[in-house]
Amino acid sequence: MPKIMGNEIEESSMFGRFGPTPFDIRFQLIGIPVIVHPAFWLLAAMFSWREQRLDLTMVGMICIFVSILVHEMGHAILQRKWGEVLDIQLHLFGGAASFIPGPGYTPLRSILVSLAGPAFGFILAGIALLVQWGAPRIDPIYEFLISDQRYEQYFMVSTSILIFLNIVWGIFNLLPLPPLDGGHVSMDVCKLISRRNGEIWAYRIAIVTAGLVILYIAKFAPHYRLVVLWCLLLGYQNWQALNQRTGKNW
Ligand SMILES: [Zn+2]
Numbered sequence: 620m621p622k623i624m625g626n627e628i629e630e631s632s633m634f635g636r637f638g639p640t641p642f643d644i645r646f647q648l649i650g651i652p653v654i655v656h657p658a659f660w661l662l663a664a665m666f667s668w669r670e671q672r673l674d675l676t677m678v679g680m681i682c683i684f685v686s687i688l689v690h691e692m693g694h695a696i697l698q699r700k701w702g703e704v705l706d707i708q709l710h711l712f713g714g715a716a717s718f719i720p721g722p723g724y725t726p727l728r729s730i731l732v733s734l735a736g737p738a739f740g741f742i743l744a745g746i747a748l749l750v751q752w753g754a755p756r757i758d759p760i761y762e763f764l765i766s767d768q769r770y771e772q773y774f775m776v777s778t779s780i781l782i783f784l785n786i787v788w789g790i791f792n793l794l795p796l797p798p799l800d801g802g803h804v805s806m807d808v809c810k811l812i813s814r815r816n817g818e819i820w821a822y823r824i825a826i827v828t829a830g831l832v833i834l835y836i837a838k839f840a841p842h843y844r845l846v847v848l849w850c851l852l853l854g855y856q857n858w859q860a861l862n863q864r865t866g867k868n869w
Pocket residue numbers: 620631690694736737792800
């Protein structure tokens with residue numbers, strides 16, 4: 620989610636960069652530095668919590684870690700082609716890939732960088748779906764899975780989370796709502812169409828999208844309260860940005 624324009628850092632998240640702590644986990648993945656903030660594990664635990672099943676909670680946390688990392692790697696791998704990648708940070712609000720764009724970073728490339736995150740997530744979901752379907756059809760794996768009820772459970776839970784999470788998170792991320800990935804795309808496209816008013820139109824599209832998603836959820840999926848909360852927050856942010864940009868109320 621945040622990126623750097625011009626010579627400032629562009630980030631794929633709205634929360635900026637997080638300072639170092641003594642509990643950070645740091646490693647490199649194909650040459651890209653990854654920093655896992657301790658608060659990330661809080662987020663992962665919150666979404667995977669299963670009372671009296673610490674083992675399944677751990678399975679869920681690992682799946683969330685892998686999913687967010689793969690999503691951010693999607694951004695970072697393309698960013699590396701057209702700029703200098705600083706790092707990927709996983710934190711309380713998800714993740715962010717930060718980089719300094721080089722001179723060849725065109726709006727079209729910016730769009731590709733934004734789309735790469737959800738695209739990597741969809742590929743991961745596809746692989747998980749294939750594994751869930753195919754692995755139990757291979758005799759030695761099947762024998763192993765049925766040898767202990769827990770193994771079968773871990774297998775089904777992990778593949779199901781990877782499929783569900785990456786599809787839902789990918790679709791949500793593609794909404795034209797800055798600073799989501801789809802919001803970056805919408806902003807780039809609007810600016811390409813109108814250099815003068817593109818930004819204003821991107822904010823307007825974002826506010827309408829947030830409203831429509833909230834209405835849809837209220838009518839068809841009322842238990843997704845968290846999505847409503849997110850859309851309220853993002854809609855409000857875009858409303859503020861629009862007012863700031865135009866100097867008046869819409
Ligand atoms: Zn993203």
